[in-house]
Amino acid sequence: MRNKNSELQNHLPNAQTIRRFQLQNGITVLAYSNMESKSLTIIGMLDGGSAWDQPEKLGTANFTASMLMRGNEHLSFQEINDKLESVGASLSFSAGTMNTWFQGRALVKDFPMLLSLIVDSLTKPAFPEEYIARLRNQLLTSLIIRDQDTTERAALEFDKVLFKGHPYALPVDGFTDTIAQIQRQDLIHHHSSYRPQHATIAISGALPFEKMEELIRTQFEQWTPMGKPSKPSPAPFQLVQSRTRIHIPIEGKSQSDIQMGTFGPSRTASDFYAAYLGNHVLGQFGLYGRIGRSVRNKAGLAYYAFSSLNALPETGSWEFNAGVNPANVEKTIDLIVDEIKRYLQEPLQQEELEDSKSHLIGRLPMSLESNAGIANALLSIERFELGLDYFQTYADRLRRITPEQILEVSRRYLDPGKLVIISAGAKNEP
Amino acid sequence: MHNDIVTFQLANGLKVLLKEIHTTPIISQWVWYRVGSRNEKPGIRGISHWVEHLQFKGTKKYPGEQLDQTISRVGGMWNAMTYLDWTTYYETLPASEVDLVLALEADRMQNSTFDEGEVNAERTVVISELEGNENEPLFHLNSAIQAQAFQLHPYAHDVIGTLEDLQNMTRDQLFTYYRSHYHPANAILSIAGDFNTADLTKKIEHYFSDIPVHSGDSEPILQEPLQQQEKQLEIKGPGDALYIQIAYHAPQADSREFFILTVLDSLLAGPSPLVMFGGGSISNRTSRLYQALVEKDIAVSVNGDVQATIDPFLHTFVLTLNPTADPQQALHTFDDEISRIQNEPISKQEIDRAIQQAEAMFAYGSENITNQAFWMGYSNIFANYDWYRNYLQSLRSITSTEVQTFAQKHFSAHNRTVGIFYPTPQEEHNAK
Numbered sequence: 001m002r003n004k005n006s007e008l009q010n011h012l013p014n015a016q017t018i019r020r021f022q023l024q025n026g027i028t029v030l031a032y033s034n035m036e037s038k039s040l041t042i043i044g045m046l047d048g049g050s051a052w053d054q055p056e057k058l059g060t061a062n063f064t065a066s067m068l069m070r071g072n073e074h075l076s077f078q079e080i081n082d083k084l085e086s087v088g089a090s091l092s093f094s095a096g097t098m099n100t101w102f103q104g105r106a107l108v109k110d111f112p113m114l115l116s117l118i119v120d121s122l123t124k125p126a127f128p129e130e131y132i133a134r135l136r137n138q139l140l141t142s143l144i145i146r147d148q149d150t151t152e153r154a155a156l157e158f159d160k161v162l163f164k165g166h167p168y169a170l171p172v173d174g175f176t177d178t179i180a181q182i183q184r185q186d187l188i189h190h191h192s193s194y195r196p197q198h199a200t201i202a203i204s205g206a207l208p209f210e211k212m213e214e215l216i217r218t219q220f221e222q223w224t225p226m227g228k229p230s231k232p233s234p235a236p237f238q239l240v241q242s243r244t245r246i247h248i249p250i251e252g253k254s255q256s257d258i259q260m261g262t263f264g265p266s267r268t269a270s271d272f273y274a275a276y277l278g279n280h281v282l283g284q285f286g287l288y289g290r291i292g293r294s295v296r297n298k299a300g301l302a303y304y305a306f307s308s309l310n311a312l313p314e315t316g317s318w319e320f321n322a323g324v325n326p327a328n329v330e331k332t333i334d335l336i337v338d339e340i341k342r343y344l345q346e347p348l349q350q351e352e353l354e355d356s357k358s359h360l361i362g363r364l365p366m367s368l369e370s371n372a373g374i375a376n377a378l379l380s381i382e383r384f385e386l387g388l389d390y391f392q393t394y395a396d397r398l399r400r401i402t403p404e405q406i407l408e409v410s411r412r413y414l415d416p417g418k419l420v421i422i423s424a425g426a427k428n429e430p
Numbered sequence: 431m432h433n434d435i436v437t438f439q440l441a442n443g444l445k446v447l448l449k450e451i452h453t454t455p456i457i458s459q460w461v462w463y464r465v466g467s468r469n470e471k472p473g474i475r476g477i478s479h480w481v482e483h484l485q486f487k488g489t490k491k492y493p494g495e496q497l498d499q500t501i502s503r504v505g506g507m508w509n510a511m512t513y514l515d516w517t518t519y520y521e522t523l524p525a526s527e528v529d530l531v532l533a534l535e536a537d538r539m540q541n542s543t544f545d546e547g548e549v550n551a552e553r554t555v556v557i558s559e560l561e562g563n564e565n566e567p568l569f570h571l572n573s574a575i576q577a578q579a580f581q582l583h584p585y586a587h588d589v590i591g592t593l594e595d596l597q598n599m600t601r602d603q604l605f606t607y608y609r610s611h612y613h614p615a616n617a618i619l620s621i622a623g624d625f626n627t628a629d630l631t632k633k634i635e636h637y638f639s640d641i642p643v644h645s646g647d648s649e650p651i652l653q654e655p656l657q658q659q660e661k662q663l664e665i666k667g668p669g670d671a672l673y674i675q676i677a678y679h680a681p682q683a684d685s686r687e688f689f690i691l692t693v694l695d696s697l698l699a700g701p702s703p704l705v706m707f708g709g710g711s712i713s714n715r716t717s718r719l720y721q722a723l724v725e726k727d728i729a730v731s732v733n734g735d736v737q738a739t740i741d742p743f744l745h746t747f748v749l750t751l752n753p754t755a756d757p758q759q760a761l762h763t764f765d766d767e768i769s770r771i772q773n774e775p776i777s778k779q780e781i782d783r784a785i786q787q788a789e790a791m792f793a794y795g796s797e798n799i800t801n802q803a804f805w806m807g808y809s810n811i812f813a814n815y816d817w818y819r820n821y822l823q824s825l826r827s828i829t830s831t832e833v834q835t836f837a838q839k840h841f842s843a844h845n846r847t848v849g850i851f852y853p854t855p856q857e858e859h860n861a862k
Contacts, residue, residue, distance in 0.1 A: 011454050011455060036453045037797050038793040038797070039790075039793055039794060039797070077715075078716070081713065081715040081716050082716050084712070084713070085714070085715065085716045085787065086716070086786060086787070087786055087787075087790060088712055088786060088787040088790020088791055088794075089712065089790065090711070090713060092713075106790075107790055134724075134727060137727065137730060137752050137753075137754075138724075138730040138731075140753070141671060141750065141752065141753060142730075144670040145670075145671050145750075147670070148567075148668060148669045148670070148671075251668055252667060252854075253564075253565050254564035255561040255562045255565050286495065286498035286499060286501075286502045287498055293495065297495070299551075300550070300551035300552065300553065300554035300555050301554065301558065302555070302558050303555055303556075303558040303559040303562055323558065324558060325558060325561055354503075355499060355502065355503040358503050358504065359502045359506075360505070362503075362504050362506070362523070362524055365454055365455070365456055365524070366456060366505070366507060366522055366523075369454060369456070369798040369799065369800070370797055371797070
């Protein structure tokens with residue numbers, strides 16, 4: 001196995017083939033030249049997310065990001081989209097809790113145009129009133145649709161309970177009443193929090209490094225740093241003290257969604273990899289790991305039932321999800337809790353741990369096949385300080401982990417008596 | 431990257447397509463069966479998809495979960511899909527493991543056990559999948575449209591099937607269906623990636639040559655007569671968003687008209703992604719319908735869809751309306767745009783733009799090995815690999831006159847079915 005994996009690792013981006021450099025304005029760039037493709041993908045991340053929003057105007061960061069392509073000092077909405085769509089390029093901006101993101105893709109010949117659009121959108125948005133009104137309607141409609149979505153409603157309530165008091169508790173896209181409150185001045189004010197100093201850009205695609213760097217410097221060094229970056233100081237996370245069980249009734253739905261779980265490790269925590277491997281055995285390997293075998297294969301209750309780690313910079317959540325008939329909600333919750341208890345009773349079998357390790361190590365090249373996959377991975381390398389040799393050290397990081405380490409970390413995070421358990425769907429009452 | 435492929439057929443009828451790509455030491459294998467919901471009859475609606483699920487339940491050689499474990503432990507990703515015309519199984523994994531997946535697919539082409547207990551456990555899983563679909567208003571609208579648009583052809587029915595049939599189908603019906611449709615002469619094997627063609631050919635002969643051909647029931651598919659008048663339907667369900675779906679009978683994939691329709695759809699609603707997964711998409715904000723409906727605050731989104739199918743299927747548009755908009759006004763505006771494309775000259779520039787968009791989508795969609803193997807098999811379901819190889823050339827040959835002439839025929843009122851999903855307020859549902 002080791003030799004085969006070595007062969008695969010030779011093809012992966014490494015410290016020699018990833019170029020990392022900094023622009024004069026403080027932007028960090030990671031670039032990878034992939035001459036086998038015909039296009040380039042660029043992904044960027046900067047400070048400024050819903051954590052900056054005033055509570056009564058929640059959704060401002062997302063609204064602002066969505067307005068960036070609706071006109072700037074040089075180009076109208078029509079002209080921006082005409083430039084992109086006429087050559088089959090794409091560009092989008094979005095906001096998370098702590099950051100604003102952009103992602104673009106173009107054929108090689110159109111890449112300079114894409115970079116120019118990104119910089120103009122980030123630095124010179126016009127926020128035309130006509131498009132504020134139009135986008136507001138679109139956002140409100142998406143919230144109406146969200147209200148009827150069992151998966152979304154369960155996830156919203158889960159975040160609200162688990163991250164109580166912290167910006168992670170609130171939806172980035174806001175609520176109908178907060179979206180209605182947002183004015184043009186709020187968008188301009190939020191946009192003023194964008195700074196190049198802490199921004200990171202990752203690029204992968206069919207250009208030599210020298211050309212990539214030249215293009216990036218030409219475009220992005222136009223972005224002048226203005227003032228010191230400011231970050232909100234969210235309240236500390238509060239540990240969950242007891243089991244919480246909430247059902248969100250949504251009538252007329254054939255299927256209910258369950259989301260349950262608790263806190264998990266942050267992406268930079270020293271115990272992240274042990275939890276990551278343990279979770280893979282518990283709810284990922286093959287068709288959803290042990291959870292899938294219990295809920296789907298043996299009981300036949302669900303089309304999907306799995307667990308996942310949502311590892312963020314400051315914290316994380318360890319989540320369990322399933323979609324089931326409303327009559328089977330409680331039975332499914334019981335089965336998942338039973339699996340968690342069994343998982344916490346004794347160390348994993350060596351064989352199932354080795355299966356998960358070899359799967360995670362073996363699939364790495366597949367996740368890096370596309371420019372988007374590489375660019376996303378490069379951004380994570382920078383964001384979580386993983387090192388430019390991350391893909392070369394990844395296998396050894398996983399191989400070193402023992403069943404005892406996994407049991408120890410799992411017991412620290414998972415407590416069946418303190419789970420947040422949410423369901424959304426028809427009738428069923430807890 | 432090699433641009434050409436090697437094609438051959440085994441004596442038992444298995445069609446094979448191979449493409450060497452040495453950029454990464456991985457391979458992607460796809461096995462396609464010419465069976466989908468088009469082959470189903472009343473009483474067994476959903477059987478193709480259910481058989482697909484049972485193909486993951488094991489053979490004597492690879493019992494139960496061992497199948498899954500075997501692929502997963504080498505880092506492979508694998509899955510399957512069922513559609514109107516086909517069912518396909520794929521594995522993408524390190525090239526060194528090619529023997530493993532050849533052996534596995536050869537084995538489950540003939541030796542799946544369909545254990546009674548597994549059949550019953552999977553029955554509720556498939557029903558759960560159906561229930562998940564039923565949560566979506568657009569699933570109901572689309573189902574109703576297909577059922578109205580087709581009177582004879584089995585494209586009238588959803589791939590997922592009906593609750594009644596899923597509750598009542600027996601293990602023997604499933605096994606008989608499997609034995610009838612899963613055999614080499616009804617299959618296509620496509621593999622792309624890091625291999626040597628001569629070596630791989632020997633391996634394929636070793637694993638697949640001895641699989642016998644079963645005689646399946648191949649009853650002819652009833653062809654759909656021309657629709658005589660516009661059909662309209664309304665459905666109601668929980669929610670607050672109003673959707674309109676408009677569906678026109680569309681040409682089959684292996685016709686020149688299909689390529690004309692592809693350009694026409696791109697002008698009206700933006701380009702559709704070429705592959706059914708991955709590859710991404712581009713926005714449609716400069717398309718005619720977006721400009722007429724979204725930029726005028728009538729709809730919040732509009733999308734078009736064209737599918738490559740063996741028989742004529744549907745060309746559909748979905749409008750998500752602005753909550754304050756009147757559906758009749760939306761339809762009126764939609765019809766104005768249809769009338770405009772039928773009657774006013776279409777510029778060469780607009781056609782060229784649609785072609786450029788398609789070229790970019792084509793480049794993105796061909797960038798990974800999994801998609802390369804997908805296209806070799808997929809194109810052979812409804813045409814052949816030349817269809818894919820010549821895709822851009824076919825689009826480039828389309829003229830604006832052809833697009834307009836086709837639009838005049840295609841967009842006639844009697845060729846369409848219009849469905850509206852009206853949301854019912856929550857309290858109305860609670861009162862039921």
